[in-house]
Amino acid sequence: MHTSHAHTLEAARYAALAREDHAAGELRPLPNYALSAISACCRAQMAADVPDTTADLIAVLDSYKSPEELLREAEQKARSEQEYEEQQRAATDMDAPNRAKRYRDVGTATQVIPQLGWSRQMVQAVEYADDGRLWLDSNGTARLINRAGVPGRVVASSRIRLLRQAGYLRSENDSEAHLLVTPEARRALYLADLHPEGIHRDDRAAHAARLKVALTRRRGKQNARNEAARLPRMDVWAMRHADDLPATLTQQREVIEEQRRTEEEKATEKVCTDSIEEFAGRIADHLDDGWALNFEQNPYYLDVRYLYLVHTDGRKLRVKGENCGRDEQGAALPAEKLKVWAILPDTDRPIRSDE
Known part of the structure; x- marks a missing residue:
């Protein structure tokens, strides 16, 4: 008040x-x-x-306010919003929707990470597993795979046991297998990166923090010790939006570029039917030296390639009527229904598909 x-x-x-x-x-x-x-x-x-x-x-x-004043204020507001957006994009490499996602996830991290009771060494162990560098040998001991690809130094068994019991690490077999991360572990790593202050300096400090939390619940000292000896599991609330992570502008551009490359790769695949290929072979039998057949990509339709006659001196003729040997529904046409013909270079004689 x-x-x-x-x-x-x-x-x-x-x-x-x-x-x-x-x-x-x-x-x-x-x-x-x-x-x-x-x-x-x-x-x-x-x-x-x-x-x-x-x-x-x-x-x-x-x-x-007069209409002119309202218009001036609207333009000023639009300019201010645009300047703010440009500043935020330069500072965060994110657009507004993805900044909102990151802000949401930071709020989740500040609530979830302190409750997990993790140490820096636990985070590091999960990162090793996420990189495929944590190996479980025949004795059930976790070892770190070195640069030579050989299991080397031992990782604290108590730490690995806690992570496995809480469902953050798993293995395909009980021995001789890589330790794998679970979706809950990847979520914990992501949130820990957003709120590193909630990670404790070592396993001892992490245990003390878990014990302190357990004692505040007034369940008795022995029950509190038992609870602190385990890592809490990632609950359903903490897993919300795990599949809706923010993406930077750089990542978005990379996705667009990858999609473009994929479309180009698909376009380079064979889209002409065997009937067209057979017709192209018959044209080749009539060509003079210096001329060759070539299929080129249509710049507007990625699933279409055109047949050209190309000379070594740079001349190029398009094969008229060629439609990749497919009907309007994309079904392959039989050879007798092809409407493909070509004017042979340096002559006036056409060659049709039915020759």
């Missing part, structure tokens, strides 16, 4: 200033005083947790 009262006094002060200037004939500052008073009223209502009624007052102020 003290905060609400302070904002109310501020609103009253601006209202008094507006009355004084109006009485003195000073009309130019009035809109600014009125808007400041309305803003203070809005803050007072928010602090008092009552419904906001200032929207109608702002609408009244806008009704006194």
